[in-house]
Amino acid sequence: MRWLALLALWALPAFAQPLPADRLPNPAAEARAQTIGREIRCMVCQGQSIEDSDADLARDLRRIIREKLVAGQDEGQIREFLHARYGDFILLRPPFSAATALLWATPVLALGFGILMLVLLRRRAAPPVPALSAEEEAALAKLKDTP
Amino acid sequence: MSKLSRRVLLGAPLGLAAAGGVGFWYMLSGLQDGSYDPRSVPSALLNRPVPEFTLNPVAEQPLPGFARADLLNLPRPVLVNFWASWCVPCIIEHPQLMALHREGVPIFGVNYKDRAPDARAFVERRGNPYTRLAADEPGRVAIEWGVYGVPETYLVDRQGLIRWRWPGPVTPEVLEQDLKPLLRRYA
Numbered sequence: 386m387r388w389l390a391l392l393a394l395w396a397l398p399a400f401a402q403p404l405p406a407d408r409l410p411n412p413a414a415e416a417r418a419q420t421i422g423r424e425i426r427c428m429v430c431q432g433q434s435i436e437d438s439d440a441d442l443a444r445d446l447r448r449i450i451r452e453k454l455v456a457g458q459d460e461g462q463i464r465e466f467l468h469a470r471y472g473d474f475i476l477l478r479p480p481f482s483a484a485t486a487l488l489w490a491t492p493v494l495a496l497g498f499g500i501l502m503l504v505l506l507r508r509r510a511a512p513p514v515p516a517l518s519a520e521e522e523a524a525l526a527k528l529k530d531t532p
Numbered sequence: 533m534s535k536l537s538r539r540v541l542l543g544a545p546l547g548l549a550a551a552g553g554v555g556f557w558y559m560l561s562g563l564q565d566g567s568y569d570p571r572s573v574p575s576a577l578l579n580r581p582v583p584e585f586t587l588n589p590v591a592e593q594p595l596p597g598f599a600r601a602d603l604l605n606l607p608r609p610v611l612v613n614f615w616a617s618w619c620v621p622c623i624i625e626h627p628q629l630m631a632l633h634r635e636g637v638p639i640f641g642v643n644y645k646d647r648a649p650d651a652r653a654f655v656e657r658r659g660n661p662y663t664r665l666a667a668d669e670p671g672r673v674a675i676e677w678g679v680y681g682v683p684e685t686y687l688v689d690r691q692g693l694i695r696w697r698w699p700g701p702v703t704p705e706v707l708e709q710d711l712k713p714l715l716r717r718y719a
Contacts, residue, residue, distance in 0.1 A: 470576060472678070
């Protein structure tokens with residue numbers, strides 16, 4: 386039973402395949418179309434790429450990508466077509482711009498903040514306790530001796 | 533540890549939780565009256581001219597279709613409303629569209645991925661708020677506009693620039709708080 390569960394975890398993620406009628410006959414062109422589509426967000430399901438989504442709009446966009454590939458457009462032109470209409474959100478890997486600068490800089494900022502906190506905490510750590518003076522040693526010895 | 537830093541340590545999480553609670557309350561109340569939608573995405577066409585397109589009218593009804601040229605050099609701003617007879621939120625926003633229509637606001641309808649008889653039945657039964665009614669059965673013109681669901685409503689100013697886009701139903705709150713001030717501003 387446990388092995389079965391482990392096997393299930395190992396199963397490869399399944400990708401929704403485009404309908405056979407929508408697939409390009411040329412396997413190389415179809416592979417290019419899928420590479421582009423995996424980077425395009427489905428605006429309806431939002432967490433998925435259009436290659437993984439069954440939404441109507443995702444199917445339309447998959448068709449448009451294939452039509453444009455067949456018409457000889459390159460990946461950049463196709464992405465630009467979609468970006469002009471749907472904005473940064475449609476690209477699963479958003480471009481670096483003034484609007485997305487904070488998004489891209491967040492990991493660096495978080496790391497910097499962490500390092501800053503570490504440095505500050507270190508600096509504020511209590512100074513080392515000085516060794517006992519002779520008087521204190523004597524007092525301690527006396528305390529130890531008393532039963 | 534000093535008294536002050538102790539207070540800060542105690543207060544910071546409470547303050548954060550309180551701020552989070554207030555934010556969450558705003559989100560929930562916005563969700564309720566339709567003014568906040570966590571899935572909505574700003575339009576890439578905002579403050580840009582309307583895209584190039586031509587749409588035929590919905591078959592067998594008197595209203596004309598429209599094209600880009602019909603949205604340029606207008607006497608007053610126009611709403612472009614993407615809708616479908618199969619779309620439930622379109623029923624929710626319909627009374628607001630009728631109210632705008634009675635006030636004389638021109639609404640150009642785009643019937644999205646629908647059948648003409650269903651579209652005609654919808655407006656015959658519920659009332660027709662449109663001054664033009666076009667059909668986009670393949671949904672390609674909707675993609676030119678950046679539509680990702682129905683209903684979606686665009687405000688086009690007199691020069692043909694897109695000034696506002698609302699994804700989802702135009703609720704009474706959206707109508708009063710967002711749309712009406714904009715209609716006055718671009719009148």
